[in-house]
Ligand code: 5GP
């Protein structure tokens with residue numbers, strides 16, 4: 001009798017383990033990464049405006065990247081899945097505005113979105129997050145964070161001035177409740193400038209969380225916020 005109960009218990013344990021394996025995602029959280037267009041464009045590689053014209057002077061989405069707590073991350077999780085324009089047709093006007101592509105040659109943005117879907121989005125794909133859900137989640141996070149407004153409220157503007165890295169992080173924490181990671185690059189005169197802002201989101205892609213690990217990116221203690 002004891003042996004039967006024990007074997008039932010073991011079977012239940014195995015079933016529970018398998019069900020967790022099936023529904024759980026293969027990553028711990030998302031990095032939600034936004035880029036400052038002025039800092040993408042004033043570097044040595046320069047930039048090309050999208051075919052739809054010069055984007056607004058606002059942070060643009062770079063990507064929503066599945067990430068693990070140990071610093072590793074999955075990529076290109078489904079070579080058979082490419083972005084289908086029809087799946088995101090109701091989002092394209094928002095994507096043009098909030099997720100413009102600045103690389104050369106000029107494009108509509110679809111190539112950038114496809115690249116991000118294939119490299120990162122496929123690793124987040126689940127019943128809840130399909131192509132539409134993935135891009136919609138990123139657009140909603142951008143709206144929630146409103147980085148430019150957060151910085152402006154603290155007197156930090158894209159005016160080519162230098163600002164304290166600490167006060168940039170503090171302004172974003174004050175407005176959003178979460179401390180961002182900041183990545184810098186250098187302009188043609190080798191000034192350190194704010195390039196990308198990393199925030200973290202839960203695996204549903206709907207809520208910001210405190211970053212389990214900060215991305216290892218370096219900035220000087222004073223960084224320029226270039227005009228765009
Ligand atoms: P870079 O070398 O410019 O920092 O990154 C190149 C590309 O690698 C990024 O555009 C992104 O797709 C990917 N990548 C870089 N760092 C990370 C990271 O910490 N997490 C994830 N998930 N992807 C990253």
Ligand code: 5GP
Nearest residue numbers: 035040062063100101102103112115116119
């Ligand atoms: P990462 O997200 O893999 O993996 O790297 C970004 C890739 O998207 C690069 O191949 C880059 O040339 C392309 N790309 C197209 N538009 C943009 C843009 O506006 N910003 C950045 N960072 N990359 C872009």
